[in-house]
Amino acid sequence: xxxxxxxxxxxxxxxxxxxxxxxxxxxxxxxxxxxxxxxxxxxxxxxxxxxxxxxxxxxxxxxxxxxxxxxxxxxxxxxxxxxxxxxxxxxxxxxxxxxxxxxxxxxxxxxxxxxxxxxxxxxxxxxxxxxxxxxxxxxxxxxxxxxxxxxxxxxxxxxxxxxxxxxxxxxxxxxxxxxxxxxxxxxxxxxxxxxxxxxxxxxxxxxxxxxxxxxxxxxxxxxxxxxxxxxxxxxxxxx
Amino acid sequence: xxxxxxxxxxxxxxxxxxxxxxxxxxxxxxxxxxxxxxxxxxxxxxxxxxxxxxxxxxxxxxxxxxxxxxxxxxxxxxxxxxxxxxxxxxxxxxxxxxxxxxxxxxxxxxxxxxxxxxxxxxxxxxxxxxxxxxxxxxxxxxxxxxxxxxxxxxxxxxxxxxxxxxxxxxxxxxxxxxxxxxxxxxxxxxxxxxxxxxxxxxxxxxxxxxxxx
Numbered sequence: 001x002x003x004x005x006x007x008x009x010x011x012x013x014x015x016x017x018x019x020x021x022x023x024x025x026x027x028x029x030x031x032x033x034x035x036x037x038x039x040x041x042x043x044x045x046x047x048x049x050x051x052x053x054x055x056x057x058x059x060x061x062x063x064x065x066x067x068x069x070x071x072x073x074x075x076x077x078x079x080x081x082x083x084x085x086x087x088x089x090x091x092x093x094x095x096x097x098x099x100x101x102x103x104x105x106x107x108x109x110x111x112x113x114x115x116x117x118x119x120x121x122x123x124x125x126x127x128x129x130x131x132x133x134x135x136x137x138x139x140x141x142x143x144x145x146x147x148x149x150x151x152x153x154x155x156x157x158x159x160x161x162x163x164x165x166x167x168x169x170x171x172x173x174x175x176x177x178x179x180x181x182x183x184x185x186x187x188x189x190x191x192x193x194x195x196x197x198x199x200x201x202x203x204x205x206x207x208x209x210x211x212x213x214x215x216x217x218x219x220x221x222x223x224x225x226x227x228x229x230x231x232x233x234x235x236x237x238x239x
Numbered sequence: 240x241x242x243x244x245x246x247x248x249x250x251x252x253x254x255x256x257x258x259x260x261x262x263x264x265x266x267x268x269x270x271x272x273x274x275x276x277x278x279x280x281x282x283x284x285x286x287x288x289x290x291x292x293x294x295x296x297x298x299x300x301x302x303x304x305x306x307x308x309x310x311x312x313x314x315x316x317x318x319x320x321x322x323x324x325x326x327x328x329x330x331x332x333x334x335x336x337x338x339x340x341x342x343x344x345x346x347x348x349x350x351x352x353x354x355x356x357x358x359x360x361x362x363x364x365x366x367x368x369x370x371x372x373x374x375x376x377x378x379x380x381x382x383x384x385x386x387x388x389x390x391x392x393x394x395x396x397x398x399x400x401x402x403x404x405x406x407x408x409x410x411x412x413x414x415x416x417x418x419x420x421x422x423x424x425x426x427x428x429x430x431x432x433x434x435x436x437x438x439x440x441x442x443x444x445x446x447x448x449x450x451x452x
Contacts, residue, residue, distance in 0.1 A: 025423030027415070074380060117380040126382050205343040205440055206407075208416040208432055216415060217407050224406025229385045230359075230373065231406070 023209055031219060032145040041147040042211050048150060049193075057193035069191070071115045076188055077126070078107045078114025079170045087129035091137045096228075099124050128225055131168075132161030136226040145215060153218040266370040266390050267361045269306075269397045274356050274374065277302055292441070295345055308391060308398040309333060315400070316413040317421075317429070324426045332426075335433035340409070342440040353378060368392040 022035070032038065060069070081104045088097035103119040103126065110118045120126065135157050136142065143156030154162065166172065171188075175181040196203075207213025223231055264272070280302065281287045286294050313333045314321040324332065359373040370390045375383035387403035401410040420429045 023419065023423070025419045025421070027418055027422065070380070077380075120380045125377065126380070128382050201440060202343055205339060205436070206412060206416070208420055208436065212419065213412075213416060216412055220407040220412070221405050224385065229375070229406070 029145075029212070029215075031142075032215060034144055034146065038145060038147040038215075039211050041149060042214075045147070045150060045152055053189070053193050054197075057190050057197060060190050061194045061197060069194075072187065073191055074107070074111070074117045075114045076171060076184070076191075077117070078104060078111070079174060081107070081126070082170045083165075083168060084127055084129045087131075087134050088127070090134050091129075096127060100127060100129075127228075130161055131164035132158035132222070133226050135161055136222075142219075142222070145219065153214065155219075155222070158222065264397070265361070266363065266372050266397055267358045269390070270372040270374060270388055271356075271358045273303070273306060274358075278354070278356065290345055292341065292345055296341060299341060306397070306399055308393070308400045309337065311391075311398075311400045312336075312410055315410045317417055317426075318414045320421050320426055320429075328426050328430065331430050332433070335430065335437060336413070338437045339433060339440075342437060343409075357383075370397075 022039070028035070081100055085097055085100040085104060088094075088100050103124045106119040106122060106124065107114045107117055110116075132155075140157050142158065146154050146156050146159055148154045148159060148162070151162065171184055172181060175184050203214070203217075206217055277298070280298060284294070287298065310333065313329075313336045316336060317324070317332060321329070321332075355377040357375050357377060359375065361370060361372055363370045368391065370392075371387055372390060373385070373387045375385050377383050385403070385405050388399050389401035389403075389408075390397045391400050401408055403409070417429055420432050424431070
């Protein structure tokens with residue numbers, strides 16, 4: 001926690017220096033009424049990323065053996081599948097709950113406590129769920145786009161969801177000493193960042209303005225996730 | 240996520256090409272045929288997997304472009320400024336936009352061996368003129384990558400005019416990105432930005448190792 005407290009003054013400087021200027025030709029977006037704050041926080045997150053997170057992710061990618069990376073990912077993924085099973089039930093998707101629960105059973109036993117992932121080979125496909133998506137499924141609007149410190153893009157609904165995610169996270173109960181838990185969360189964050197290293201080119205190709213490029217891609221992704229990849233069509237305007 | 244994007248790209252480029260798809264094929268069959276044929280070609284061609292941009296370019300020309308209404312795609316992406324552009328500008332916009340999409344996807348091509356493509360059942364009436372075909376690319380141990388296509392019925396069969404990666408419709412996305420550039424510096428500014436973006440993607444890797452020329 002101490003480390004986070006020390007970040008606060010930096011954050012303050014970043015935000016007061018920021019309250020960012022909007023780029024030329026800027027088009028306001030109704031989903032993003034807090035854009036000036038969000039842009040400043042985006043810049044701040046970006047500088048932390050360049051200074052700390054990205055270099056760590058590169059080291060992790062280049063020096064940790066691939067098998068170890070894969071095993072760690074599977075192990076934490078299996079713990080996540082426990083809560084994903086619960087989310088599928090919360091959302092009334094019994095079949096999907098069966099698949100997610102089946103993944104946990106198979107991977108915890110045949111997969112050596114989740115280190116391996118034989119469930120995927122059996123056709124039990126991994127899914128993506130969290131509290132933000134469950135709230136959305138229950139009908140909660142996303143609210144404004146909201147850039148979280150360090151954690152990155154979110155919305156008001158998904159930020160509340162993230163708090164709930166942490167409170168009910170099975171990883172938190174398995175690693176119940178705060179030092180161990182922080183190490184684990186750090187590892188997970190670095191693993192996720194590592195995935196993004198190779199997507200860098202694609203992200204750049206999508207973004208003529210980096211802030212709006214990331215925002216629009218992220219919001220579209222969330223909407224799609226809430227509907228499990230099958231959102232109601234938004235009619236396309238021919239202009 | 241990296242594999243995800245790569246797979247996407249692979250699946251996309253794969254998905255787009257095909258040999259002789261019949262005019263009135265069912266839309267899901269149309270997408271499946273194109274995808275399979277592109278996948279097969281990439282799997283059997285090492286230089287494609289290593290990210291040879293010129294080779295990928297040729298593959299897309301032969302196998303994908305006949306099934307894409309690319310003029311419509313570009314017009315939709317440029318938005319209401321398209322009609323204000325002269326024919327020369329329109330031609331350049333199409334060239335550069337095509338290159339941008341190619342560079343967006345080239346990185347995915349490398350991972351293609353581990354992928355399986357699934358076409359989801361299409362919810363459409365037989366006489367619908369516009370149809371969305373949803374596919375997912377399965378990867379061991381990870382969430383599938385979602386790739387969807389928007390098709391338009393035409394005299395010559397189905398034409399693709401938009402695609403969606405992980406929830407993001409590309410034409411709509413680029414329309415918003417381009418609107419900002421055009422607002423700041425006009426159509427010529429957009430052409431300039433596209434050229435610079437393509438240049439920097441080639442230099443920075445962007446999945447492509449070979450020169451862009």
